[in-house]
Amino acid sequence: MADERKVNPDEPVHEIDGIVELNHPAPFWWQAIFYASIVWAIGYAGYYLGGSGMSRKEALQQELAELAAKDVRPNASPEQELAELKAIYTDPNRLASGKAVFTKNCASCHAVDGGGGIGPNLTDKHWLHGDGSIGAILKVVREGVPEKGMPPWGPILKREEVMAAASFVRSLRGTTPAKPKAPQGDVVEPKADF
Amino acid sequence: MTAHEKPEQELPDLVRYDDQTVRNFTLATLVWAGVGFLVGLVVALQLAIPALNFGLPWLTFGRLRPLHTNAVIFAFAGNAIFAGIYYSMQRLLKTRAVDGLSKFHFWGWQLIIVSAALTLPFGFTTGKEYAELEWPIDIAIAVVWIAFGANMISMVRRRREPHLYVAIWFYLATFATIALLHVVNSVEIPVSFLKSYPVYAGVQDALVQWWYGHNAVAFFLTTPFLGLMYYFVPKVAKEPIYSYRLSVVHFWSLILIYIWAGPHHLLNTALPEWAQTVGMAFSVMLWIPSWGGMINGLFTVRQAWHRVREEPILRFFAAALIAYGMATFEGPLLSIKSVSALGHYTDWIIGHVHGGALGWNGFLSFGMVYFLVPKLWGKEMYRKSWINTHFWLATIGIVLYVVSMWVAGITQGMMWMAIDHASGKLVYPDFVETVLRIVPLYYVRALGGTMYLAGFVVMAVNVAKTIASAKTVPADETVRAPAIFKVGREWFQDQKPHRILEGLPVALLTLAFLGVLAGSLIELVPILTGAAYHDEVTWNAVNGAAGAIPRTYRPLEVAGRDIYVREGCYLCHSQMIRQLPFDVLRYGPASTPEESMWDHPFQWGSKRTGPDLARVGGKYPDSWHYRHMRDPRDVSPQSIMPTYPWLYRQTLDFAELPTKLRALRRVGVPYSDADVANAEADARTQSGEIAAKLASDGAPAGTETREIVALIAYLQTLGKMTPAPTKVGGN
Numbered sequence: 001m002a003d004e005r006k007v008n009p010d011e012p013v014h015e016i017d018g019i020v021e022l023n024h025p026a027p028f029w030w031q032a033i034f035y036a037s038i039v040w041a042i043g044y045a046g047y048y049l050g051g052s053g054m055s056r057k058e059a060l061q062q063e064l065a066e067l068a069a070k071d072v073r074p075n076a077s078p079e080q081e082l083a084e085l086k087a088i089y090t091d092p093n094r095l096a097s098g099k100a101v102f103t104k105n106c107a108s109c110h111a112v113d114g115g116g117g118i119g120p121n122l123t124d125k126h127w128l129h130g131d132g133s134i135g136a137i138l139k140v141v142r143e144g145v146p147e148k149g150m151p152p153w154g155p156i157l158k159r160e161e162v163m164a165a166a167s168f169v170r171s172l173r174g175t176t177p178a179k180p181k182a183p184q185g186d187v188v189e190p191k192a193d194f
Numbered sequence: 195m196t197a198h199e200k201p202e203q204e205l206p207d208l209v210r211y212d213d214q215t216v217r218n219f220t221l222a223t224l225v226w227a228g229v230g231f232l233v234g235l236v237v238a239l240q241l242a243i244p245a246l247n248f249g250l251p252w253l254t255f256g257r258l259r260p261l262h263t264n265a266v267i268f269a270f271a272g273n274a275i276f277a278g279i280y281y282s283m284q285r286l287l288k289t290r291a292v293d294g295l296s297k298f299h300f301w302g303w304q305l306i307i308v309s310a311a312l313t314l315p316f317g318f319t320t321g322k323e324y325a326e327l328e329w330p331i332d333i334a335i336a337v338v339w340i341a342f343g344a345n346m347i348s349m350v351r352r353r354r355e356p357h358l359y360v361a362i363w364f365y366l367a368t369f370a371t372i373a374l375l376h377v378v379n380s381v382e383i384p385v386s387f388l389k390s391y392p393v394y395a396g397v398q399d400a401l402v403q404w405w406y407g408h409n410a411v412a413f414f415l416t417t418p419f420l421g422l423m424y425y426f427v428p429k430v431a432k433e434p435i436y437s438y439r440l441s442v443v444h445f446w447s448l449i450l451i452y453i454w455a456g457p458h459h460l461l462n463t464a465l466p467e468w469a470q471t472v473g474m475a476f477s478v479m480l481w482i483p484s485w486g487g488m489i490n491g492l493f494t495v496r497q498a499w500h501r502v503r504e505e506p507i508l509r510f511f512a513a514a515l516i517a518y519g520m521a522t523f524e525g526p527l528l529s530i531k532s533v534s535a536l537g538h539y540t541d542w543i544i545g546h547v548h549g550g551a552l553g554w555n556g557f558l559s560f561g562m563v564y565f566l567v568p569k570l571w572g573k574e575m576y577r578k579s580w581i582n583t584h585f586w587l588a589t590i591g592i593v594l595y596v597v598s599m600w601v602a603g604i605t606q607g608m609m610w611m612a613i614d615h616a617s618g619k620l621v622y623p624d625f626v627e628t629v630l631r632i633v634p635l636y637y638v639r640a641l642g643g644t645m646y647l648a649g650f651v652v653m654a655v656n657v658a659k660t661i662a663s664a665k666t667v668p669a670d671e672t673v674r675a676p677a678i679f680k681v682g683r684e685w686f687q688d689q690k691p692h693r694i695l696e697g698l699p700v701a702l703l704t705l706a707f708l709g710v711l712a713g714s715l716i717e718l719v720p721i722l723t724g725a726a727y728h729d730e731v732t733w734n735a736v737n738g739a740a741g742a743i744p745r746t747y748r749p750l751e752v753a754g755r756d757i758y759v760r761e762g763c764y765l766c767h768s769q770m771i772r773q774l775p776f777d778v779l780r781y782g783p784a785s786t787p788e789e790s791m792w793d794h795p796f797q798w799g800s801k802r803t804g805p806d807l808a809r810v811g812g813k814y815p816d817s818w819h820y821r822h823m824r825d826p827r828d829v830s831p832q833s834i835m836p837t838y839p840w841l842y843r844q845t846l847d848f849a850e851l852p853t854k855l856r857a858l859r860r861v862g863v864p865y866s867d868a869d870v871a872n873a874e875a876d877a878r879t880q881s882g883e884i885a886a887k888l889a890s891d892g893a894p895a896g897t898e899t900r901e902i903v904a905l906i907a908y909l910q911t912l913g914k915m916t917p918a919p920t921k922v923g924g925n
Contacts, residue, residue, distance in 0.1 A: 026440045030440075033481075034479075067775060158619050
């Protein structure tokens with residue numbers, strides 16, 4: 001430092017209460033970045049405020065459209081979906097993955113064993129929405145019952161997760177939970193089922 | 195100039211500095227630092243171990259977090275600023291502060307801090323971050339602050355030095371801007387002695403609040419500390435300030451650019467986009483002016499680099515300047531819209547502010563205290579080696595703190611953003627999963643905080659021992675000085691313009707104030723006046739669609755909202771779904787400005803320790819909320835949210851509701867006379883309905899008088915106040 005001050009022999013310019021001020025020029029890089037940031041800021045703000053840049057709202061619409069395009073259900077007829085559900089239902093491994101989805105997302109209201117709590121008991125023969133058939137269960141899981149506080153899981157979970165969870169719920173029918181909630185809804189027999 | 199040429203004994207005046215005020219502020223700095231750091235450690239541990247609220251309202255995160263921030267910012271940093279300013283300013287101006295004002299300032303400020311400590315844990319809060327104190331305390335702050343300013347103005351007018359040193363420019367800018375920020379942000383209508391509603395709502399309140407919040411960092415934690423740096427660093431380094439002209443450029447560029455940057459706290463939100471663009475552009479421009487202060491300080495220290503090894507105070511200062519440089523690089527980085535999309539609402543922000551607060555404000559204050567104590571009590575520090583111990587404990591503590599929060603914030607932010615490419619769905623739709631991933635880092639952070647606190651304890655003991663060893667308090671320092679300076683015509687000759695300005699303090703103060711005011715007005719006024727977010731008539735005129743206006747809150751929902759604010763829910767839950775695809779996938783259509791147009795105060799929040807609540811209304815049944823608030827782990831086994839058992843015991847004050855509605859009407863919420871008259875009856879009806887539903891789902895009878903019912907009523911309105919937005923991106 002001492003050497004540098006010899007090459008750049010700036011004299012003290014002021015002194016106050018024992019504090020001396022030198023007067024080195026601001027470092028070149030500091031000035032250069034400062035001017036560059038001002039130029040950039042004017043360009044950036046001009047681009048967006050002038051209307052040339054795409055607004056975040058517009059960009060969001062595009063991004064969401066792209067995502068929605070990915071989220072198309074395979075062109076499956078109800079019969080094909082039923083067959084798919086049956087394949088899950090009869091495969092212990094895939095049913096176990098349905099149980100994992102259920103435990104993570106559904107158990108807080110329906111209990112781990114489906115005995116119910118905040119939401120209804122899923123093990124008995126009483127059903128509030130639909131006839132308890134696998135198709136009706138899939139519809140409720142996928143689309144929810146918003147007025148009753150059952151969220152739609154279709155937009156949140158992947159298609160195969162929704163299918164696996166529905167199959168698992170179907171498998172709970174007739175099991176004996178630890179603390180069963182009192183029955184709600186009518187006793188119905190599942191019609192379109194497997 | 196001529197004064198210095200005379201031998202000292204020939205100088206006409208004898209000036210006795212007021213060192214007692216400096217001593218008082220120094221001790222207060224240490225006392226409140228202890229309180230602020232300890233509360234910080236408690237809240238840090240509570241995030242890892244929710245049971246640590248012990249089921250007590252005044253020990254719960256939402257109540258203690260404002261206590262922590264207010265204690266460290268306004269009590270610890272505030273008292274440190276005042277200690278340093280009274281010490282340096284008297285000496286830089288060769289004049290004594292006004293005794294009466296100094297005493298009033300000291301005791302007034304301590305009283306404000308005590309009243310903060312006695313109100314915040316008990317739920318008296320405005321619900322606006324860093325401005326939580328209720329209206330009587332706000333008035334007291336304004337009065338005491340003006341006394342502080344008057345004291346400084348009196349000193350510069352009675353100065354015995356012709357020019358103001360750069361430190362004093364920073365002090366004066368601090369005074370003027372904080373006065374403006376505090377007054378504008380705190381305009382509120384009282385409901386009762388310790389409850390008020392801000393006049394601003396929704397978007398407007400958000401903009402004003404973050405204009406305030408950001409510039410409180412600028413003008414309470416940056417400018418006054420830069421002033422202290424300019425005084426104490428050359429004193430300890432015993433070296434000249436590197437560059438006068440750099441100090442001129444970075445002073446003006448810093449204050450004039452800083453004031454515009456507030457909207458970077460609201461990027462990708464419902465704030466009009468032009469304000470976001472302006473906020474981001476100015477934030478990026480702010481990087482280099484901030485670094486001007488750092489390089490002037492570091493280059494000053496560098497002249498005595500070898501002494502950094504042997505002088506621990508200088509080591510604190512060098513580390514403080516490096517921390518300042520890191521934080522002021524990180525700030526502009528986080529202000530870039532796409533970086534903010536990742537970092538906002540995460541612990542990255544917590545890491546960022548603590549890098550600044552612990553490193554820059556903390557270390558500069560500690561160094562200053564170690565410098566001042568021997569001077570003020572006439573004794574060397576009890577153990578000089580302990581200063582070194584303090585330094586290393588605190589430095590390792592900061593590294594653990596900041597690094598753990600960087601990792602936590604970036605990890606969680608990336609989990610929130612992750613979208614599965616094949617299905618277009620979120621990879622981690624379960625919020626709790628993203629929390630669990632970072633809980634181990636909360637322990638690391640708490641360890642860092644513990645080390646920082648331990649270092650502080652070493653300091654406190656060292657200072658206490660030093661003071662105890664001083665049998666008597668030394669007399670005030672007295673110096674011979676020239677006569678009081680008077681600006682004469684000949685004085686203007688042969689001076690550069692800025693040098694003249696340094697001799698005209700009121701002009702300098704006025705210029706700084708006008709510069710800051712201009713930036714504020716240009717940014718705030720269009721949204722405060724022209725936009726359509728504050729009354730139905732304007733909204734209809736501009737948008738032509740009366741249907742989209744939110745309904746007003748029913749009285750019980752108002753009561754519930756006040757509980758939400760009282761418990762500090764906004765400190766962990768945002769109510770702002772950003773214009774970002776992963777926010778929309780997780781929480782629903784982006785929030786619109788009109789959705790919060792009746793929200794006094796706005797509750798957009800700044801952190802998502804828990805999920806966003808903007809559209810939580812109707813998502814769960816009432817009984818879910820009933821069980822969740824009593825014990826969150828009952829319905830969400832791995833939740834880290836505290837329990838709120840008192841909401842099930844405390845009864846609602848129904849009789850107060852007409853007063854609340856009247857106050858809200860005064861700030862612009864269109865309640866009719868009938869609404870006010872029926873407030874109590876309507877609230878009882880609504881609470882009866884909710885209680886009946888709860889009872890049918892297994893809750894005990896009699897909940898209709900309990901606070902929990904009001905809170906549930908409020909939560910169920912969120913996102914339900916307007917007709918459902920048709921477009922997912924909002925309208």
